[in-house]
Each structure stands twice: as structure tokens, then as C-alpha cells.
Amino acid sequence: MKLVLSIVHSDDARPLIDALMQGGYRATMISTTGGFLREGNATILVGTDDANVPDVLRIIRESCHTRTQYVNPLPPVMESGEVYMPTPVEVQMGGATVFVLEVTQFERF
Ligand code: 2BA
Secondary structure, three states: OEEEEEEEEHHHHHHHHHHHHHOOOOOEEEEEEOOOOOOEEEEEEEEEOHHHHHHHHHHHHHHOOOEEEEEOOOOOOOOOOOOOOOOOEEEEEOOEEEEEEEOOOOOOO
16 A cells, blocks of 8 residues: 655645545645745645556646746845845746655554
């Protein structure tokens, strides 16, 4: 058994959960925050048999989209009187960051 852990854009989370449910998979969504952008994203957990992993990855790939965002880099250390003009930097976000983990034991009580 595997645990497919995917970090996705918040806007893709609901359509992804819907598609996973339609595919007959169980899923859990956790609200998370990216360490770089410090913006909300979503982490989706799917526990499933090894044979289903390619299908789960297909659903994730089809449900999640790449986005371009602009972020302001942290201001540099400056002398007093200096003026910092931030130049937004382009960052490509997603579609999804996926980890496939081996499950050593699974129980439902
Ligand atoms: P964030 O950490 O907020 O990162 C958002 C996007 O910013 C990343 O998109 C990437 O394009 C860019 N980015 C991240 N760190 C960077 C850095 N040090 N320098 C320049 N650009 C950087 P994605 O790669 O698609 O990642 C989307 C979200 O997935 C991340 O949000 C984070 O929450 C998660 N993630 C990505 N890689 C991860 C990893 N190896 N371990 C844990 N979480 C990860």
C-alpha cells in the first residue's frame, strides 16, 4: 500500500477531491502553508493499493494547473537614507508537488 501526498494550489483542491471521489478513492484534505510564499495551499492524502498509484497520479495531473505568481523578495540590509525599490520576481507554482510513500501498516477500526 502507498500514501500519495500531494501539495496543490488551494483553487485546485476541491476539483481534485471531487475527481478522486469519482474515481472511488478515499482522500483527506489538510489546509497547509507554503514555506516560500507563506500562502495557503492544500495537502491531499490518498491511501491506496500500489496498483492504483498511476491512476491517482493521473487524476492529480489532470486536476492541478501551473500558475505564475509574482513575489517581492525580502529587502536587503541597507544604510539609513537608502531607498529600496522592490522588483517582483516571477515564480512558477505547481501544478502539484507529489510524494509517494510506502505504508508499512494500515488499520481502520
Ligand atoms: P512554497 O514553498 O510557498 O513555494 C511556492 C513556489 O515558490 C514553488 O512552487 C517554487 O516555484 C517557488 N519556490 C519555492 N522555494 C523557492 C526557493 N527557495 N527559491 C526560489 N523559488 C522557490 P512549487 O515547487 O510548485 O511548490 C509548491 C508548494 O509545494 C510549496 O509552496 C511548498 O508548500 C510545497 N513543496 C514544494 N516542494 C516541497 C518539498 N520538497 N518538501 C515539502 N514541500 C514542498
